[in-house]
Amino acid sequence: VKYGIIGVGAVGGYYGGVLASNNKDVHFLLRSDYNHVKKYGFIVDSSLGNFTIPKVNAYSNSKDMPKCDIVIVTLKTTSNRQLSEILPNIVKKKGIVFVLQNGLGIEENISNIVSEATILSGVTNIASNKIGPGHIRHLDAGRITFGEYFLHYKPAGITENMKLLAREFEQADINFIMTGNIGEARWEKLVWNIPYNGVSVILNATTKQIMNNLASRTLVRDMMLEVIAGANKCNFSLPVELAEKMLDFTDDLKDYKTSMMLDYKLKRPLELDAIYWGAINAAKSAGYNMPILNAIALQLEYLNSNNK
């Protein structure tokens, strides 16, 4: 089984590295880190044991890559427009594209690019950072939740393609769980991601700063309830109690700058299409208007467009 990794940052670098270190045949598409990685390989500092990959199959152009059985997409979603050029070069005709990105509504586009491929879709709560070219720091175990994507997140059950990926992950000791309803898993993740990412950028606040102020804490809860209502309108089933559960979870978390806050500070584009508009548009299609999310998304669009 030949792997391609598109987007070699905190997530792609870590999981690609783990697969390669378990003797999988992994091919990495790199941009700015290409020369460094080609020369020095990968270093992964991991709580589960450090490892290095001295010799990496590194490419700077997808045209030079072999056709792969499993292509793992771990780009920031803001770079997804590159996929229309990359994927046809490297996905085998009946291959698998594994979309391991945040947000909602990203798979449909990808399935249009490589219409005969299988689309698997996943989210992960891994805590890792890229701390330099070819250098990943993995902080906390984390787990991948994945399922097969069908149009509009129609629940898919456990498919043969999922079992294939599961066997591969088992061989590489990657922690995962399969779901027959990846749409629901994505919405559930957004119950946390939408409020904390957005509010942290607008108020320039860490998770603790948000939680320790009654006003911002109330806002986060209101946003969570709106996401939960949106999911339910889209025929997924998220309990209202999930909001309190996530607030409690965040109270127990160490203080934290969200990924969107870091992107904003580094003047990178914000993942608004996948994280905000994906949910807002899905709910709108189901006849549900999300007034708070819409207002927050518009503020983020303003900040994003002025953050050059």
Place this chain on the structure above:
Amino acid sequence: VKYGIIGVGAVGGYYGGVLASNNKDVHFLLRSDYNHVKKYGFIVDSSLGNFTIPKVNAYSNSKDMPKCDIVIVTLKTTSNRQLSEILPNIVKKKGIVFVLQNGLGIEENISNIVSEATILSGVTNIASNKIGPGHIRHLDAGRITFGEYFLHYKPAGITENMKLLAREFEQADINFIMTGNIGEARWEKLVWNIPYNGVSVILNATTKQIMNNLASRTLVRDMMLEVIAGANKCNFSLPVELAEKMLDFTDDLKDYKTSMMLDYKLKRPLELDAIYWGAINAAKSAGYNMPILNAIALQLEYLNSNNK
């Protein structure tokens, strides 16, 4: 007719100055500017003609002031808690308190403090600044809209007390219009004040910056429509077209930092109770939830409480 002016800033300094320069008997309660004004008086640079008041009836303590027939309240609403001490000292038993402040839901408290007084209520679109102690710059004519306040802004028609104030204003050449429905006038003013004041603080944006970005412009329009809907739920009558009218009006305005943005930059408390929660709570009492305004108000509360 004896006047008391509580809050000698851009608005109180200007109108109090105009009344005094027209030989009205005006008594000013001052705080930090007391010594300066006592010594040097007022200077008003006005587009309608400059004038000075060399000798001002200035007081640093309301206990030293005479009882007044008409007390004009032009404090920032964030200082309104001071009124429970001040007003009983200076309002004649059957006197008039003229509340010339922004926002909604401020009069009821005042009428509880001086329960036998008449409460007149007004808004003004005057453009003036206090540029130093005892020094007001008046930029643009402006007009006062006022009416008599009855509980819950019950429309009052044109009352004798309003006619009394009207005659006084005529004698002092103050531009005004009377309304039988001051609640509606206050809501109408909030259609502009709520979105621009709030959004300017959160996005650190001038009016032009807000208007020239599609996202923030859309947000402002959404907020205007929510305010208009809130007013109508409270049985006032604001047309939906008012939103487009105010957007056009703002497009034609020269670039502008809102008063709340200036307050925020100067680390002064923001007028959130009067401008935001007044409207939100009034709408809630009428069974209408304002999701966008509520979310924006919570963000402003966070920023306000961290702006020391």
